[in-house]
Amino acid sequence: MRYPFIEDGLVLADIKRILEESGLGLPTFSRWGRTRSGCFFCFYQQKIEWVRLKETHPDLFEQAKAYEYANMVTGNPFYWNGDEPLEELEKPVRVEEIKRKWQEKKACIKKETGRKSLMQIFGQYESDEDEERTGCLICQI
DSSP states (O other): OOOHHHHTTOOHHHHHHHHHHTTOOSOGGGGGTOSOOSOTTOTTSOHHHHHHHHHHOHHHHHHHHHHHTTTGGGTOOOOTBTTBOHHHHTSHHHHHHHHHHHHHHHHHHHHOOSOOOHHHHHHOOOOBTTBOOOOOHHHHO
């Protein structure tokens, strides 16, 4: 894999400047905390991103939730988040737990020093329950 921004020594301020000067501006998904572009139902997104999708675009969350059960005919359910259906993830107690864990992780990341990836800086990337997340081929381009 190649990372041209990193190879050229660009940092977040450079990326924002490039986007603004080009007339594109920051992508709209970044306003509500997405770490990736692409599909609203991306199975690589973090649990906090599912929560934010529910809060920001409940219609899309419902659509993603409906896709989980498209395979129920065969008896093999599919869940975007491994073994946790979105129906469970959206429960108020679970939402609060996810938000609390995200805040705790965000505080830890702030304390860390050293080189951070653009995804960590730009999207406040973190892994859910220390689970490493990677992107699909589209997001890695």
